[in-house]
Structures are given as C-alpha cells and as structure tokens.
Amino acid sequence: MATNKKKQPSVKKKNSRARRKIGKAPGTITYLGKREKTASVLKVIEYDEQKLEEFETSDVDALASFRAGPCTSWIDVVGINDESFIEHLGKVFGLNPLLLEDAVNTEQRPKIDDYGDYLFGVFKMLYLDEQKNIVSEHVALVLFENTVILFQELEEDVFSGVRNRLRAKTGRIRARGADYLFFALIDSIIDHYFEILESINAKIEILEEEVYQDPTPEVAHRIQDLKKEVLKVRKWIFPMRELVGRLLDSESKLISKDTQPFLRDALDHCVEINESLQIYREMSMSLMEMYMSNMSNKMNEVMKVLTIMASIFIPLTFIAGIYGMNFKNMPELNTEYGYYVVWGLMIVLFIGMLFYFKRKQWL
Amino acid sequence: MATNKKKQPSVKKKNSRARRKIGKAPGTITYLGKREKTASVLKVIEYDEQKLEEFETSDVDALASFRAGPCTSWIDVVGINDESFIEHLGKVFGLNPLLLEDAVNTEQRPKIDDYGDYLFGVFKMLYLDEQKNIVSEHVALVLFENTVILFQELEEDVFSGVRNRLRAKTGRIRARGADYLFFALIDSIIDHYFEILESINAKIEILEEEVYQDPTPEVAHRIQDLKKEVLKVRKWIFPMRELVGRLLDSESKLISKDTQPFLRDALDHCVEINESLQIYREMSMSLMEMYMSNMSNKMNEVMKVLTIMASIFIPLTFIAGIYGMNFKNMPELNTEYGYYVVWGLMIVLFIGMLFYFKRKQWL
C-alpha cells in the first residue's frame, strides 16, 4: 500500500478525530468540534395551552422534574464542549453514555435511536451566513414524554420560527405535546435545506453562464468546489429520508398518532430534497464536461488563427525568398514588370487562400 | 464549506420557496407559483348515465352537498393563489390543512396520499405550447366517493378529451363513478407525456444530425439544454410509476375493482415512459461524447493543413534562403543553370512531400 514514499501528508494532530477517540472506551464523552471551551447555558421554554414561561439557567438539577412535568418543556443546551457538565446532565436525566457521546460528537452522522423511554436524534442544521456561504452546525435532540432537550454549539440556530409560533399562543403547536415540538424542530431543520438547495442551484446557473462565456481555469476550480459542496451537503442531508421514514414507521409510544401526518409531510420534503440533490449532482458533473468542450472550442479557434496565418504567409514568403536569391542568371529579375507580376501572383494566392478557408468555414 | 468567498450568488428573495416557507407552521397554505393573484373559479360538471349538467360558480358553500350527492361531480378549481378562498373551500369539504398546503404548492413533487375518506394526488401536466416548448403545470386531485375536485392554475389543461367523452353520453365514463373519472384524469395526464417524449426524441435526432454536420459551440450549448430538460422532465414523470403502482395495490374503498384493470393499463404506460426517458438520457449523454469526438476530428483537420503547409514550404524557403546569402565565394551562383537546378530541386522536394502526405492519408 505504501505507493508513495515521499510526500506522506502529516495528519494534523490537533483536530484529528481519530487521535482523540482511539483507545477510549465507547461512551466516553469527547467533544470533537473546534470551538474553545465555554460554559453551557440552558434556555428553557415551559408551556401549555394557557401559559408560556421562558428562562435561562445553568442549574441542571432544578430541571430534573420537568421530564415528566405537567407542562411541555423545551430545554435548549447551548454549548456542548464542557464534557463534565454534559456528563452531569446525562446523569440527572438518566441518559445512556453512548447517547451523550453522540450528542457532543460534532462529526456524528444524522441518526435516530430509540432508547425505549426516550428517542434520540442527531441532525445537521444547514443555513446561509451573511456572505451566503453554507454553514453546517451539529444539533442533537432528546424526546421524553413531556420534554425535549436540544443540544447545540452556538446560540444561532434555525428555530426562531418555532419559538415565535410558541410565543404566539394561537396555532397548533401550543395545543400539542412534546412529540409535536420534536417534529416541529426537525421540520424547521428540513425547511432550511430548501434554502441550501436554492443557493446551490443559483451557483450552478452562474457557473453555466461563465462556462459558456469565459471558461478560465478559475471557473474549473469553482466547478470542482461546487462538486465537493454538493457531495458534503448530500452526506449531511441524505440520511434524513431514511430517518424520518423510520420515525414514521416506528412503534414508539412517544410519537402520538396525531403527529404522524406531519411526519409524512416532512418525509415528502426529504424525498424531494434528495431528488434535487441528485439532479444538482448530475448537473455539476455536466458542467465540467461543458467546460472541457468549450476549452476544446477555444483551442480550435487558436489553432485556426495560427493555421490561417501560417498557410497564407509561408508560401508568400517562399516566393519572396526565391527572388531574393543571388543567382547571376535569373532572367525574371531583369524584366521590367517582373516585380509587379510577382506582386500580382502573391495577391492572387492570398485571395485564393482566403476563399479556401472561407469555404472550409474557418473564417 | 465556504470554498469561494467572492462570487456568492444572491438567492433571489422574490421567488425563493425557502424564504416563503421558513418559519411557517406545516399546513399553512402558501401559494408558491409566479402568477398574479386572481379570483378562483369553480367549473362544475355533474353527471350520471342519463343527464349531464355544466355550470360555473364561485360559491363554494353551495357545493358542499355534492360530496355525497346522487350524481358524480367534477369540481374544477381554476386559480389557486387566493389563499383564503382555498382555506374556505377546505373547510367546506373537510380537507386536511396539509392537503391544502400541497394543493397550492406548485413546486410539490407528484404524490398520492390516502386520507381514509378521500384520496389526494398531485401531478404535473406536461404539454407543448404553440412554439413546441414544454410547458409544465401543477395539478392536484381529491377523490371523494362521488366527487372529484381538481385544482389547477390556469384554464388551459390536458383534460378536453375527458370532457368530450363525458359530454358524448355514449362510452364507459358516464356509466362509472368518481373513481373512474379520477383514473381518466390521471390517464389523460399520462397520455400527454408521450407527446413530450416524442418532442425530446425529435430534438435528439436533430442534434445528432447537427453534431455530425457542424459541431459549433452553439450545438454543445443546446445539448446541455437538452440534458437539463430530460433531467427536469424525469423529475416530474419518474414518481408516476410508483404512484400508480401504489394506487393499484392500495386497499382504499374509494377505488372499485372495476377500475383496477384501467390502472394497470396506466401503470404499463408509466413503465414504458420511464424506460424511454432512461434511453433518452443515455442518448443525450452520448451526444456530448459524439460532439467531443467530432471536435477532435475538426482539430485534426486544422492541424493537418498547418503541418502540410509548413512542412512543404519551410524547407523550400530554407533553400531559397541559402542562395540569398551574400558570401563572396558561392560557386553555384555563377553557374549558368544554377537557378534552374534549384527550381528543379524544389519541385522534386515539393512533389516528394505531396507523395509522403498522400501515403500518410493526410491529403
């Protein structure tokens, strides 16, 4: 396997997932993200149809009773790199260490695990920042009977719509339980994928135009970047279809029958998103093909110019060369109109060549 | 992911599906099409084997009783961007808000949902306009026991054949119930797909000819357009096979046993359409390959002309150059026939070169 002895890349120790995990027991809570260690903050929303309360805390123990409280509560854990805090939270809520490991593993693939008393899900929030770059953030959800715990790294998220609908009092969400909240959060993540798709689509359209107008190497580079972006987005989004499908078919008592039509609606979105990604993938591959074809065209243009110039002037220069020879005995040189006859000959040749290339449609 | 900081495309706010949907609760009726807001019109056909009545109205409430009336009725809702009207209609007929959201979502992927008391389907009508361009229009169908509701954006549709058969009195359609009407509408949509396939096939044949005759960059561009067209048509048509198959296997009491052979016939068509699309896709990819091969041929032609001209005249010019030198002592220059000997030499070289290139089959 050691095919290339020289330039073996030095895997950077610092952010190497493998280095941090190797040798540890499964269930060891190991934060894998790149953020500096910060204290976790718990932002809680407790609500039922009549009332809604919002507060921040960092005292986990006070929240233990919420798990089976009379209201529905949403506990939003912001900041997941304080491993001992997470471990304590896990103990208070009785969470499996394997779950906690995945909750702080920012590289974790999207998934749903059914632990019987609670459901656990990992997802990727994707959204555009102000420079319209795609941002991906890890998010993990735990669904208890009356509580949803959400783990995320930063305050910024895609759930402001859900918060607003909660605060609005009117609307379905206040009347339903934790399972609907769980769905609404997933739905909100999925809804934002459409924004990503639109951004990819816009990039493809711009690149298509540029490939046709001006196929510079920089354009090829950006096509390559686009292909990688589609591959990465696909990696994060693709599992959602199966996850939501499995959630829909699961027999967990935590998902009420009323929430199922909404999950089916979300499944619809996932199917459509996967199809669109597949199409964008094929389009991005077509872009490179188009680029190569336009490159060939450009090359053809260049070669035509060279061929036309050379084919016209090389023979003419040869003729001039003939009459530049210094032979004593060259009768043409002494005729009165020899020079003009040669000019005439050259002009005829020149025009003949132009006609020839015109007919070949090279001009 | 932020691979390219400079040219991030600004996703157009106006028609962004994501922007309009993000933050809204599922089941919120949001028209996604590009048409100006217009009032919806209801075109009703009420019929049984004996009589048929046609009328237009905009009074939804008057139609509530049709749902389970003694005749079969077809309620054609033309115009779906008045969201409050659609919501009212939904209440009158007892339709699920998720259904209504999909009914006006012009971007909705084709699908069939079974709501127990009624079936819901979304489809894409595809037809050619007068300029032979492919037009795609969103259409949604609800099947009640005795009524079919059809949602569409414009009056123009692919159902004139069904209307004519209804008016004709003779024929199977008047004798059968709403489920046969439901089938007949889907069948009519599918029948029009063959027209689209024929148009794609015709484009492929034209492009094949052009690629062979005259592979200009414009042809490459049109091949690219064709590939995208096939991808888009595939996206709209591909789900039909599974939908019709699922309808056939469903145990909905709304689909009578007599209608099943007709659904099987429609399924046949869907299988064939998908196969043809697959073949067109492979053909359109072959077109680009053929284009590249012909481009290479052209380039080869250009290079042969250049090489022949240069290879013949550069040595001749060199010989002329030799005898254009001004050395005092160049005995050849003073011989009487030197000039003619050189001419002879050049002509021999010239003919030799021609023979050489002839033998190489470059001429």
Added chain:
Amino acid sequence: MATNKKKQPSVKKKNSRARRKIGKAPGTITYLGKREKTASVLKVIEYDEQKLEEFETSDVDALASFRAGPCTSWIDVVGINDESFIEHLGKVFGLNPLLLEDAVNTEQRPKIDDYGDYLFGVFKMLYLDEQKNIVSEHVALVLFENTVILFQELEEDVFSGVRNRLRAKTGRIRARGADYLFFALIDSIIDHYFEILESINAKIEILEEEVYQDPTPEVAHRIQDLKKEVLKVRKWIFPMRELVGRLLDSESKLISKDTQPFLRDALDHCVEINESLQIYREMSMSLMEMYMSNMSNKMNEVMKVLTIMASIFIPLTFIAGIYGMNFKNMPELNTEYGYYVVWGLMIVLFIGMLFYFKRKQWL
C-alpha cells in the same frame, strides 16, 4: 423549460403515437403501426396427437367454438390494422378491450397479463433480413385452455420451426396442449434473439478493427449507431426475463406443471441474453473511448511531424537569413571558405536535431 426558442422540432403529426391516442378512452382499439390498411387473414392449425388440419379463413364466427374444442388450435391473425375486424374478433372470443388495444398497439412494451380465463402476452420478434439488418415486429399471444391466438402484422415470422415440428407428428409438441404451444412460440422468439446478439457481436468486432486501423469520423458515426441499436434491442428484450420469470411463478391454471421445466429453460436463455447485452453495451462504450484514444494518437503524429520540420528548418533558415543581410562590414562574407563553413554548421545542426528527436523517440 423553454430553453431554446428557435429550432423547436415540429413533431411529425402523421406517425405521432401521442396525437393518435390523446383524448381517446382507454380500450379504444388504435392501430399504431406504419402499414397500409389490409384485410386480416386467419391461418388456423388444428391438431391433436392423431391428426392435424391447416386452413385459412376470414370468418371469425366459425372459430368461436375452437376456444374450448376437443383439439388444440393455433389461430394466427395476420394483419392487425383493420380495427373493426379486431373488435369483432374480440367480441367473438370474449376478449377485454384493453387487451385488444394492446394487441394492435405495435409500440406496446413486452408484457404478460393474466385475465383469469386467458393469458395475454406481447413480444417483439427480432430477426435479420436479407441485408442482415435487424427487423423488429410486434406479436401478441392469447392463451385459452385449448387455443392460442397469435396477432402479427405480416406473414413473415420466426415460427416456421414450430410449424414444422407440428406437422412432423413425431415429437413432444403434438402430444401436449395449448400451453406447450404457447411456450414453444415464446421459445422460438427467444431463440431468434441469439441471432441478433451474434450480429451485434460481429459488428463490434468489425468496428474494433476499424477503430484501430483507421479512426475516421464515419467510424465514430457507426459506433454511435451501434450504441443506439444496443439501446433499442435492450428495450425490447430486457423485459423478457421478468415476464418469463413471472409466467413461471404464476399460479394460472392454464400453465400445466409439465410445461414448467421448459419455461425454466427459457428463463435461462433470457438471463444469458440480458448478460450478453450488458456486455455488448459496455463494449460499445469502450469503442468510443478507444476511438478517442486513437484520434489523440493521430493528432500526436501530426504534431510531431510539424514540430520536427519546424524545429530543424527554422534555425537553419535563420542562419541563412543572417548571411543574407546587407551590412557593409560583415567579415565572414569575404572569407574564402565562409560559405562552406556555414554549410558545415548547418549540417551539424541538422544532424544534431535528428539525434535529439531520435532520442526523444519522436522519429
């Protein structure tokens, strides 16, 4: 979708399947082939182990009793574009209108339908005509308990082997019922596919040779034709595997247990044919790759000739140009052997260049 406003191809009205079918009710008998209308002829073979009778007729009603007669009969309907005749035949034998529509639909994809009392199958006969071109003909079969009806457009078919075996009296076919005849006809269709495969294989071998010897654009064109031919043959043959498999697994009482080993044998052939087609498809794609590689080689050859000629003679011409200058003070010009020294220099350069290109293996 309307990506290209200018050259929309006009879909030919005359042979457009879509145009002829759109708006018609399913089950409407619509001949889709290109043949002129002709009267249908019924060629009947009635046989049991003792006797065999052959006759032609056009009187359908006389045959009604054959369906459940004491002998086995094969009714070969030659000519299927007289739609009213077919409709009448359908009534006499109690056939479903959807079946009749498919029986005369020459574009119908191969399939098997089980109508309970009878089985219906559509197939493509493929054979080589005298010019070794592939001919495809539509054929439809109905299997009753004691009768097989066969629909085809022309007299010419692939069943002469079956007729001969019937007439021979000895042999299994006379001793068995209609289901064995039904199998024998399908088997005969499948047997002829091997001839088509051999013809495709021969074409591939010829093209491989030509690509290597002489990759002209005409060869590229024929590779393209071959790829399309393989795609079309695949479209017609590919469904056979599933059809025969389904026939084998079906629980139709019309197929006796004794016929099953023969169907399994036919299934074997189908599997093998599909595998071979897959291989031919990959080979035909490789041909184009090989073509491009040989084109590149040719181009390389051309460029080497140009480069060698130019690299050798351009410097020599430069030297000649130097001594063609008219400066007063050029001491070399007046030396006695200057001219010969320059010739020597040029010859040395010339030989040096030859060595250089030899070493680079360009010569």
Added chain:
Amino acid sequence: MATNKKKQPSVKKKNSRARRKIGKAPGTITYLGKREKTASVLKVIEYDEQKLEEFETSDVDALASFRAGPCTSWIDVVGINDESFIEHLGKVFGLNPLLLEDAVNTEQRPKIDDYGDYLFGVFKMLYLDEQKNIVSEHVALVLFENTVILFQELEEDVFSGVRNRLRAKTGRIRARGADYLFFALIDSIIDHYFEILESINAKIEILEEEVYQDPTPEVAHRIQDLKKEVLKVRKWIFPMRELVGRLLDSESKLISKDTQPFLRDALDHCVEINESLQIYREMSMSLMEMYMSNMSNKMNEVMKVLTIMASIFIPLTFIAGIYGMNFKNMPELNTEYGYYVVWGLMIVLFIGMLFYFKRKQWL
C-alpha cells in the same frame, strides 16, 4: 433499426449458435463447441473408505447399477460431441432431455438445477495454459445419491488434486459420500479462479508500468483487450456466487448437513472473487484514463518544443530579414559596427526568450 446499409457483417454460419438451435425443439441435444467429433470415453473411479478402483470404459449400460450402488462412484465422461452417445447415456441414467441439452451446450451459462432425484450443475473451468493464456472449458456435473457424473470436452482438467486426494486413502474425501465429491469438484474449479485473478492482476501491473513509461497505441490496444478479458471472465465467474449460495440454502436431500460448512467456505471464496473482479474492472478503466492523460502530457511536450523553437527563431529571422532588404537608403547598413550591434541584439533577445520560457517552466 437499419442504420447502416453498407457494411452489415455476415454472421458466420458455421459456428453460429443461433443457426444451429433455431427451429429445434427444446431438449434437442446439440453440441455447440468447435471440436471434431470424437468417441466419448468414460473414466470411472469407484471407492469407499476401504478400497478404490479406477477403470475406463465406453459401455454405458454396465454402469447403470452404479447410480445406487454400495460404493461412491465418479463417472467422468470425456468427449461430449457424440450426440447419440449422450442421448443413450441419458436414457440409461434416466436424465431429463433438457439436462442433456445443457450438458453438451458449451455456451451454457453456469447454473444449478434441482431435478428432485438428482442435482445438475454447469460450470466453466478456467486455467492458464503453458503460454499463460486463459483457457475456458465447459464442465457439467450430475449428483445422484451415490454417483457423480462429470461431462467435459477434453482430458485436461482442474481435478487432478481431487483424484490425488481420493487415491491417497487418508483424508476426509474417502470417508464421505457423493455430495462431498460433488462439492470437492466445484471447490477445485473455484480454487483455480484465483490463478486467473492473479494473472489478470499481473497484467494490470505490467500495463500500469507501460502506460507510464511509453503510452504507445499498442498499449491502448492491450488495455482494451484486458477490459474485454475481464468482462468475459466476469461473465463466467459472476454467477458462481449465487449458485453456491442457492446450493447452500437448498433443501435437497442429496446435500448432507456435513457438507454445508464446506459449501459456506466455497461461498466465501466466490464473494471474494467477485469483489476482486470488480476492483480489476475499475482498475482497467482507470488504465485507459491514465493512458489518455499521459498522451496529453506527451502532446504538451511536443507543442512546447515547437513553440519554443518558433518563438525564439521567428523574431530573429525577422530581424535578419529586415537587414536583408535592398533599400538604397538604410543608414544602419553602412555603420562600421551595425552587424555586431544586430548580433548583440539577437543574442539579448535569444537569452531573454530562454529566461521567459524558463520562468514559465517550459524548459
């Protein structure tokens, strides 16, 4: 379909499988190989744990009792093109005509058929001849309770290991029944496939080296041959995985429970072989890509030489041309050092050009 009227290849009648099979009833014994007709020889090994007897015969009838004899016997039928002999053998052992047809059909795809009282298998022996070319030979096996019949064309086979183990007396094979012998023969065929894989692997490694060192058209041709070889080997080997898997899951009473772990071991080999073939296939496709990339590199080299030579000497020649003009009034010509100044200018230009191309890394 008749896309190319001119060069239709004439399918060779003599070896055409289709021609020999068309029109014949299924079960007709038709030898399809290319060997001259020879008498079949039966090589029998009869053994139990105590004794082993080997003899040759051509008297089939004498062997009829072996089928259910007290010992295990292996009847090796060498030579299968005497169709009447095979038919007689079939009758003696009560074999189905469809089985006999497949047993002598040298084109038969690998398969296993369960006939209740006996199992039938067709396989391809692949081995390397002395010139290391891949040889493929048809082999068919019938497993009775106490007898294995093996059909092959030539004496040479891959079973000498099995014979030696039988003769050795020690070892498992003498202690077990016909089913273990049946397995051992299949295992021996599979074991030889690894030799084929190693030979393909070696070819790929050689070609990889050659593509890199010297991408001549001949190398491209051999890559193409390799790709075809992999396709053909895959066609013969690929079905083995499914066959052995089916044998393992079958409920035939002929396969004892003790033999199952050995079949599972063989299945392991089949899975691995198929994976390796898949990898070789991808590698052989990569080879062509690599070839094209190296061709492009070579072309680039050629063009750089041309461009450097032309770019350096064409301007110099132009300067020489200037001072070769015959204008009366050209003051430079008469200066004392004009010639040297021009030489200086040319040398400066020459060196500047060299620097320019050096900086561009073309030198």
Added chain:
Amino acid sequence: MATNKKKQPSVKKKNSRARRKIGKAPGTITYLGKREKTASVLKVIEYDEQKLEEFETSDVDALASFRAGPCTSWIDVVGINDESFIEHLGKVFGLNPLLLEDAVNTEQRPKIDDYGDYLFGVFKMLYLDEQKNIVSEHVALVLFENTVILFQELEEDVFSGVRNRLRAKTGRIRARGADYLFFALIDSIIDHYFEILESINAKIEILEEEVYQDPTPEVAHRIQDLKKEVLKVRKWIFPMRELVGRLLDSESKLISKDTQPFLRDALDHCVEINESLQIYREMSMSLMEMYMSNMSNKMNEVMKVLTIMASIFIPLTFIAGIYGMNFKNMPELNTEYGYYVVWGLMIVLFIGMLFYFKRKQWL
C-alpha cells in the same frame, strides 16, 4: 481469450496464493503471508472485576481449561505461520479445521461465522506506520463463553487502548464478560479506520492543490496511486458494515443483550466510514478530471504563445522578404524614405496585431 500472445506475465510462483492452495483439501491449514516462519507466542490476560493476571506461554494444553473457566481470558496468539502449532491449538480448543484455515489465511476477506459454541471473525487492522503509510494486518478472533482467542502475525497491533482499559480496573470492561471484550477489540479496529480516512482525506487535499498549481505527470501518477489505495481500503473495510449488522441481528447466545447497544454504536461508525469512502472515491475520480482540464489549459496557453508569435512575425518577415527581392525594377527601393515607410508599416501591423489578440483576450 488468448488476445495477446506475446507478453503474458509470468505469475510469480513464490507468493502465488492460487499455487499454494490448488489441489489441497479444504480445511488444510496453509499460511499465506510473507513472513518467515517463527514460533507462536501466547500472551494471556485473565481477569475478573477483582483481579487481573498477565503472562506469556507457548504451552497450549495448559490453557484448555480457560475456555469455560471462572474468569474471562484473552489469549493473544502472536505468530501464525507455524502450521502444526495452529493445528494443535485447534485440537485443544475443539476448533473446526475450516476456521483454522481462515485464521491463518492472511488474504481472507473480513467475515463472521457462527459455529454454535463459538463465534469466529476475521478482520483487517489498518494503521499508519511512522512514515504515515497505510499498514494492513490480518487478525482473527474466536469468542467462547469466557475466552477470546486472537490470532495475529506481529506483536504490533491496535489493541493497546483495550489493554490499558483492562489494566485500569475501573471502567466497564472489567465488569463485563468475554462478549464485551470481543466487541471492544472490534471497536478498536474500527476506531483506527478513522485515522486511515483522515490520511486519505489529507492526501486528496494535497493533490487538489498540486493539480491546480502544477499538473505534472508525476501528480497524475499519484492520483492513480490514491485511487488504487481507496479501492484497496474499501475492499478491506466495506464488509465490516454487513458483519457488524449481522452480529447485531444474530441470535447467538454468546452475545449478551447488554452488549447490543455497543454493537449498534459500532454499526453507526461502519455506516459513516463507508459513506466517507464513497465520497473519497468520487473525489479521487474528480481529481483526474481536474487534472485533465488543467492539462488542457496549459496546452491552450502554449498554443496561444505560438500563435501570437507566429501571427505577428510571419507577416512582418514576409514584408521584409518582399524588399529583399533582387528585381531590377522595384521603385520603392530607391525612394529616400522607403525604408522608414516600411518600418512604419511594420510597427502599425505589430500594434494592430497586439490589439487584435488583446481583444480576443489571448494576452
């Protein structure tokens, strides 16, 4: 098949797996690796929650009682090429010969076999050596009720993490039985795959940069090496997903219910690894495409330089050639400013050409 008679590669006898296995009975223990014969060493760890003992031995018989002892023991067999030692060990522990054959077959594909009383698994350890090259080592595991036997070739392995956790006393692993140890060893193998993925990812990133900066043939060669590396790693890792999945679903009494969540966690990792490998594979194929596109760009650059130089200087040289002709009667030659006029004309032409190429964006 013998397509190329000349250069048949001689399959190296020495390391040929086929040669060593052909003709042997299944279950014959045949070491297939490349290491010299060495004595096997048994490194034993015996532990329960209270105590842990470590020792080395080479006396197999003394260990026979461990199989069902009161403690859990891990017997690490280092060195597997002493075939008689392995055979003896097999007898002592009652292992199936087929298992032993696979345990020493260093080419064995990863797999899990359930032998009822014990489970058997073969895996590939992959890790980076000090030069960051990928090393692959064969490892085989047997799980008894209270004992795990591990077969490996060398002392160096990926299990130091497991050993440390065992010695640490605290931690889950000491409290659980042999099945958890079995899992922990597999988990440790899988954890190291992430290191391999990171190394491949790093190589891709380096190559991407180089393809863009400097697409030399050496880079193409390394891309090819990378593609082969990904194929090989995929071959070793890909089966793990199915294996772990099967282990999870198996009903073996050897795997306790408490170990299942850990297996599910390992399955998660396998799914993610396979997805990443798929992405790396697509990326490595894109690299070659990118390489070709950059090569084309470079070629284009070269041709532009040539065309610009030739197009500018060839016409100028022609003009100089004109006035180098020796015609008696060339009036321009005798005018006072003729020379300067020609210079002016040439400069105008030169600048015009520069503008022309500027406008074409070739400069």
